[in-house]
Amino acid sequence: MDVQTLEAYNQRARSYARDWIEQDAPDDMYRLLRQYFQPGPTADVGCGAGRDTAWLAANGFVATGFDASEGLIEEARATYPNLTFRRADLPGLDGVERGAYQNVLCETVVMHLEPASIKEAINSLVGLVCAGGTLYISWRVTEGKTIRDDAGRLYSSFDRELVVVPLLEKCDLLFEEDVTSASSRKRVERLVARKRAI
Template identity: 50%
Template structure:
């Protein structure tokens, strides 16, 4: 993750966690997961406060949350002590073995990466899936040039083709650009199935 973004999440983890929990539930994301995910183990990459990890586990997709920010991991462990959260950072995800999960969820994370790390990160997300597994990947759309928000978080501008190319050989089940029901921001979503 971009260093300034990483620091922002560590320094103000409690506020970010509260903000995410105060947002309306992401009903649109939940519907996609229920429609496409396999009933099996799920990696929540960039789990933040653990909100989605908890929902996944409660709805038949037992999840392990991973994040690069120790501050956010502390928030997740405090809010959901019964769940498992671990440190892992894109693009390497060094702590996760290949073919470990039936599903991978990576919700609005990759736009915080330097553009050169996006394709390797997407390929690694696919790598940790078992054959036939499902990847849900979304990012906040930033037109034109990279920007930083008032917290210093990076929002990289890149074309969706960069992600599609990194997922070549998969079957695309969903590919859309929409306004998120939870955050109100424009996001791009992809659901892809790894070859069996």
């Protein structure tokens, strides 16, 4: 994980948690999750303050949230004390069991990585999914050049093929869109893929 980005989330965890709770719900994403996710253990990678982990749990999924930021994990545990949140970092996701999840959600996280780390991150995410399971991944599209926001968070500019090529080595693409998010009002790319049975 990019060090400056992680520091920004740790230092401003409470503020970011409040912002995400006050945002409009990402109902467009939730419709996709209802359509493509199947019952079973579900990992929310980059869960932040836990909003989407809580939605998954409320909608019948056995959900665990993972995030690199201790500050955000603390906020998630305080807000949703009955849910499970653990620390884990992309790109490696060390310590997270491989092949254990029917569904993996990774909403607007990979753009916080340097482009050179994205292939490893995709391989790690695919590795969490069991055969026949589903991965949803999205990222904020930064056109033209890599930027940092006022807090220092990294938004990498990269070609979608950095995500798609490693994804398709083990998965079939079920859905793709380039759209303005109903929640953040930012441009995002979304992919839903199903891991092939071996």
